[in-house]
Amino acid sequence: xxxxxxxxxxxxxxxxxxxxxxxxxxxxxxxxxxxxxxxxxxxxxxxxxxxxxxxxxxxxxxxxxxxxxxxxxxxxxxxxxxxxxxxxxxxxxxxxxxxxxxxxxxxxxxxxxxxxxxxxxxxxxxxxxxxxxxxxxxxxxxxxxxxxxxxxxxxxxxxxxxxxxxxxxxxxxxxxxxxxxxxxxxxxxxxxxxxxxxxxxxxxxxxxxxxxxxxxxxxxxxxxxxxxxxxxxxxxxxxxxxxxxxxxxxxxxxxxxxxxxxxxxxxxxxxxxxxxxxxxxxxxxxxxxxxxxxxxxxxxxxxxxxxxxxxxxxxxxxxxxxxxxxxxxxxxxxxxxxxxxxxxxxxxxxxxxxxxxxxxxxxxxxxxxxxxxxxxxxxxxxxxxxxxxxxxxxxxxxxxxxxxxxxxxxxxxxxxxxxxxxxxxxxxxxxxxxxxxxxxxxxxxxxxxxxxxxxxxxxxxxxxxxxxxxxxxxxxxxxxxxxxxxxxxxxxxxxxxxxxxxxxxxxxxxxxxxxxxxxxxxxxxxxxxxxxxxxxxxxxxxxxxxxxxxxxxxxxxxxxxxxxxxxxxxxxxxxxxxxxxxxxxxxxxxxxxxxxxxxxxxxxxxxxxxxxxxxxxxxxxxxxxxxxxxxxxxxxxxxxxxxxxxxxxxxxxxxxxxxxxxxxxxxxxxxxxxxxxxx
Ligand code: ADP
Ligand code: MG
Numbered sequence: 159x160x161x162x163x164x165x166x167x168x169x170x171x172x173x174x175x176x177x178x179x180x181x182x183x184x185x186x187x188x189x190x191x192x193x194x195x196x197x198x199x200x201x202x203x204x205x206x207x208x209x210x211x212x213x214x215x216x217x218x219x220x221x222x223x224x225x226x227x228x229x230x231x232x233x234x235x236x237x238x239x240x241x242x243x244x245x246x247x248x249x250x251x252x253x254x255x256x257x258x259x260x261x262x263x264x265x266x267x268x269x270x271x272x273x274x275x276x277x278x279x280x281x282x283x284x285x286x287x288x289x290x291x292x293x294x295x296x297x298x299x300x301x302x303x304x305x306x307x308x309x310x311x312x313x314x315x316x317x318x319x320x321x322x323x324x325x326x327x328x329x330x331x332x333x334x335x336x337x338x339x340x341x342x343x344x345x346x347x348x349x350x351x352x353x354x355x356x357x358x359x360x361x362x363x364x365x366x367x368x369x370x371x372x373x374x375x376x377x378x379x380x381x382x383x384x385x386x387x388x389x390x391x392x393x394x395x396x397x398x399x400x401x402x403x404x405x406x407x408x409x410x411x412x413x414x415x416x417x418x419x420x421x422x423x424x425x426x427x428x429x430x431x432x433x434x435x436x437x438x439x440x441x442x443x444x445x446x447x448x449x450x451x452x453x454x455x456x457x458x459x460x461x462x463x464x465x466x467x468x469x470x471x472x473x474x475x476x477x478x479x480x481x482x483x484x485x486x487x488x489x490x491x492x493x494x495x496x497x498x499x500x501x502x503x504x505x506x507x508x509x510x511x512x513x514x515x516x517x518x519x520x521x522x523x524x525x526x527x528x529x530x531x532x533x534x535x536x537x538x539x540x541x542x543x544x545x546x547x548x549x550x551x552x553x554x555x556x557x558x559x560x561x562x563x564x565x566x567x568x569x570x571x572x573x574x575x576x577x578x579x580x581x582x583x584x585x586x587x588x589x590x591x592x593x594x595x596x597x598x599x600x601x602x603x604x605x606x607x608x609x610x611x612x613x614x615x616x617x618x619x620x621x622x623x624x625x626x627x628x629x630x631x632x633x634x635x636x637x638x639x640x641x642x643x644x645x646x647x648x649x650x651x652x653x654x655x656x657x658x659x660x661x662x663x664x665x666x667x668x669x670x671x672x673x674x675x676x677x678x679x680x681x682x683x684x685x686x687x688x689x690x691x692x693x694x695x696x697x698x699x700x701x702x703x704x705x706x707x708x709x710x711x712x713x714x715x716x717x718x719x720x721x722x723x724x725x726x727x728x729x730x731x732x733x734x735x736x737x738x739x740x741x742x743x744x745x746x747x748x749x750x751x752x753x754x755x756x757x758x759x760x761x762x763x764x765x766x767x768x769x770x771x772x773x774x775x776x777x778x779x780x781x782x783x784x785x786x787x788x789x790x791x792x793x794x795x796x797x798x799x800x801x802x803x804x805x806x807x808x809x810x811x812x813x814x815x816x817x818x819x820x821x822x823x824x825x826x827x828x829x830x831x832x833x834x835x836x837x
Contacts, residue, residue: 160725162189169324173315179312179319193355194318195790196305196372199366200830202273203303209247211276213283217299218273220293221245226262243272251284255404269293303360304583322358336828337376338821344803347372371799374791378800381788382807384829396561402462408455410691410756413489416451419443419593422454426589430565431459443570443591444761445726446598449569452591453542454484461493461520465539465564468522470529470557472545474499479701480544481523488521489617498524498533501673507532531554539560541827543568571726572765574721592762600759601729602625603737605713605752615657615739621707622661622688625833626733628707630691631724633715635667642742644711645654648692658752662690670696694720696727705733714748718768721755 159170166185167177177186187387196694206217221243225418229239238345239254239261252272254260264270287298299316335350342349342523348356353372360366400457407423409416416424423441430437443449469484471477488495496519498510498677513519517536527533537667538561543554556565566587606614618628631654632646641668650665664687666678675695682690683702690696694716713721721739729735739752754767791800809814817826 162332163187164329165748166191166325168328169321172312172321176317176613179310183310183313190539191322191325191560192329192354192358193789194261194307194322197308198306200306200362201303201363202297202300202361204292205271205301207247208243208245208250209222211250213276213278218271219250220269220271221250222269223264223266224249226266227264229258229261234705240548240553243270249772251282252288253284253286253288257287258386264290271297273300273641280729287633298553303363303366305360307359317708319358325357326355332825336825337372337379337827338819340821341806342372345806347375360768370790375803376618377788377791378796378803379810380825380829380832381808382804383811383825384832386811389828390493396434397565399434400459401462403428403432403459405455405459408458408491411487412451414595415591417448417591417595419591420452423589423591424455427452427456428459430587432455436563436587437567439567439589439809440586441567441569441589441591443569444594445723446594446730448595448611449571449591450480450483450544451487452589453544453567453569454487456565457521458488458493463489464538465537466514466517466520466522466535466561467525467542468528468538468557468560469542469544470553471523471525473549473750474501474525474672476523476544477523480716483569484523485519486637491508493521494519495521498527500520500527502527503828526553529553529560533560535560536685538564540565540567544573545569560591571761590670599729599734601708601725601735601737603739603756603759605726605739605741605749605756607740607742614740617656617662617736617738618689618707618709621736624733625704625721626706627685627687627702628689629696629705629724629727630689630709631692631696631711632691633712634667635693642712643715646691647691652692653689658689663687663689665691666695667693694724696724701716701730702727704733705729706733706735707736709740710738711740713752714741714743718751718755718764719761721752722761722764722791724761725755780796 164354165177165187166172166180167174168188172180180186183194185194191766196370200216202218204218206219208219208221211219213219223241223246224244226243227239227241229237231237235256237256237258239258243250243252252274266485270290270292272288272290274285276283276285278284291297291300294348305319305322307315307322309315309318331352333350333354337347337350338835339346339349347598350372350373353369356365356369357373360369360513370595405428423443427437427439430439441449441452452470457469460467471480477499478497483493485495496510496513498507498514498688502510510519510522511533514522515534515536522528522535532585541554541557543557543559543566548594554566558566585614621628630649632644632649634640634643635647637645637648646665650663654661654663662676664682666675667750676689678687680694681687684705708725710716710721710724716724725737728737737755739755742747743749751767754764758764816822
């Protein structure tokens with residue numbers, strides 16, 4: 159094992175500075191390095207006759223140099239070196255910009271492999287700055303499938319691939335095999351050594367496919383076994399069925415009729431409550447789809463059945479908002495509500511906790527204060543976690559532990575495709591609210607560049623003149639290293655001083671004290687500010703129906719689902735609402751992503767798009783669900799493989815004996831490391 163865990167400094171060409179660069183990419187050992195997989199590949203393996211080269215398509219060709227390289231000094235800082243090459247199909251001009259040294263390396267009448275892109279203009283066709291190697295030398299940069307790695311500033315693809323290659327040579331033999339032969343044989347998977355070699359240096363595209371297939375399976379298998387482990391730590395719990403399940407009075411008290419999707423979710427919840435087992439249900443629905451009232455229906459039933467219900471929200475503002483609207487709805491129905499948050503005074507908290515402990519209240523809405531040690535429930539029968547992606551698994555279960563196996567309902571506004579949800583939240587049953595209440599208008603969304611800045615500022619002014627308010631979201635708090643990123647602090651000041659001196663501009667961000675942050679948000683909600691400049695802290699929280707415009711700076715820096723959440727902050731009142739995405743990014747993939755948001759307001763569709771374009775790692779982010787992100791697997795593309803791995807994992811976990819076999823020891827060790835109890 160010695161080499162595998164050797165520092166990258168072991169490698170030729172890697173000194174202190176480069177080792178630090180690697181470390182900034184999360185790579186410290188040789189094992190880390192060979193586990194850092196290419197993002198894509200270039201096909202330099204196929205040799206194309208010159209006559210068949212296509213414009214704008216990079217390709218590899220083999221040719222003789224048929225003229226001596228000639229360098230022309232065009233002007234200061236611009237030297238052009240030109241020469242001609244030929245194979246037996248055609249002649250071709252090569253041009254090198256500021257690469258005079260090539261003249262010394264390309265010899266008249268010698269034969270080379272080249273890799274480059276044909277381009278044409280009024281002067282004719284040519285290949286500019288091709289990579290080349292003499293035919294006698296082994297192919298390193300040509301004649302092969304070239305891995306392209308995700309890079310960082312200062313790291314080149316050449317350095318990366320050379321280092322990986324060296325690392326593979328040094329430690330491939332020591333690589334632990336996580337999938338024993340028997341399992342590989344059953345699912346047609348190659349061994350670890352072959353997989354690692356071919357994911358980095360594919361012998362062919364078939365070999366690359368096999369390598370990827372194996373690594374994706376491995377990743378999903380580990381994930382599925384890990385989830386099953388988490389699940390088995392909770393034992394299957396039973397519970398006396400609730401008797402009172404008539405919702406008529408509650409439904410009659412509502413100022414509106416439930417949508418069909420809401421009715422379905424409520425019926426599924428009722429089914430759980432009368433089943434005799436503990437409910438473990440996730441309600442997924444887009445922003446504004448009306449999840450709160452579904453939770454309220456369950457809380458009403460809790461009160462009818464003589465037990466308490468608690469709803470935990472991720473922010474004080476959200477908790478207060480829920481408490482206010484739920485009190486209005488529930489108290490006339492005889493359900494006593496209470497609020498418990500950290501920012502209440504000690505005396506207020508004490509009083510609330512007393513009411514809770516003595517069961518003088520039925521429905522308690524709060525923040526993390528609910529799980530504080532001082533909070534005791536008299537008889538907690540239902541736990542609701544709102545915006546569950548903001549809580550870790552641990553916090554959810556801490557609340558559940560305040561009762562005796564209470565029913566659990568979690569609400570999420572980050573919709574994901576059902577097939578996926580079933581797998582990722584394998585321990586939860588799922589209800590989907592895929593319908594918005596009637597009369598909701600879509601938010602018009604526009605993607606713009608800096609050239610539209612003045613027009614957008616005028617638009618902000620117009621919205622404010624009509625009595626509306628505006629959010630402006632920036633990706634960073636302070637001025638940072640990356641100057642292209644808009645900082646909320648600096649931008650708020652600029653807007654206030656230079657652009658809208660006559661308007662009231664407020665600022666909120668995550669580094670402010672919670673009390674100060676909440677006070678600013680409340681003041682904005684009361685209409686005391688026209689413009690709120692913020693970081694993503696406003697993603698969850700304030701409900702300001704008067705806000706009609708959401709402007710997002712450096713929109714390309716956010717995930718699609720996150721942008722969709724942010725956009726959901728407007729369009730909450732009667733007035734037409736808008737979302738403006740600023741981006742100067744010209745990357746076609748990025749633009750496609752952002753345009754998806756302009757095309758639709760449907761959160762499910764957006765998450766599907768997000769998933770397909772970004773890969774699941776970025777999409778979920780370890781932070782959001784407490785589970786490892788996928789490195790090779792793509793949940794949108796590898797669903798079949800995922801299903802297989804899941805089936806294999808299920809079988810593995812139900813066997814008493816398999817996990818104990820020595821050949822599975824490296825696998826079990828890896829899984830335990832990834833799914834530690836505290837995650
Ligand atoms: P979310 O799913 O984002 O939590 P909310 O529960 O906050 O959404 O609901 C958004 C708004 O829609 C609230 O003002 C709520 O009163 C309203 N609402 C919920 N259900 C309906 C319905 N069936 N008909 C009309 N309005 C509804
Ligand atoms: Mg909500």
